[in-house]
Amino acid sequence: MALLPEEIKPAMQGVIPSDVVTCARDGTPNTTAISQVYYVDADHVALSHQFFNKTVRNVRENPRAAVWLISPKTFDSWDLEVEFERSETSGPVFETMDMQVEAIASMVGMKGIFKLRAADIYRVISVTKNVDERISLGEIADGR
């Protein structure tokens, strides 16, 4: 289906943290900041399974998740509806994510704390640019 547009890729470089909302089987939502959402292909993203255990537990009970992203270039923000598919602990996606997690950890002073346990692969169900969430760059420049 190729749901993820090219213009969303800068939001997946780990410059600005993203957020993931999941929901337990008992109906309790959970929100967690994550350092990076990884572009796998035009219909899949990967989230790093490090230490956000409630998110990991929730998606194994209820695979739906909502991901919020923001571009450090255009400052457009996006909502992704996603569904957990599988967890990978080896292979090219895992290896790439592992290197990037290490790099982010070094940059933000969290080396030894950020540690990739698995690459959780999610299928993208929908992509929405949140045009009503952001004030235009022009208005900010005008001092609003």
Place this chain on the structure above:
Amino acid sequence: MISDQLVEFLHGPSFLHLGTRDADLRPAHTAAVGAVAHDDRRTVTVFVPAARAGRALEHLRQNGRVALGAGQMSHEAYQFKGTFLSSRPTDEADIARQEAFRLRFLDSLRQGYPEEIARPLSLGFAYRPGVAITFRVEEIFRQTPGPGAGEKLA
């Protein structure tokens, strides 16, 4: 229930993320700009832009379940979970609070980002007209990355 330290933390400046879910347990995210912990230390009001509030309010009126994540540039982070109580349009006092929040948020982001990111990122969140959403806090969790992540604090 909400300690002095957590009141101060919640008042920010923090990234604020509101989590809700629909009747089919499909979760949703709403970005928030500013929050207030009330003197009873059990209720919190969080501000979301009116244009983005519809879905969250629909969820909250259906089932009441809410999670509010707050995280700062230091990576210190907490999550407040509870039950929806009420909503109303933001008033002048709320907007003044949000405008002060935005400026402090900009200052905090300057500690980790160059100006060309810090300024549009912090000031670019829509906030008015807004909706004030109040909920009763029932659980608080530490989310700071590290060994204590996930610890239930209250």
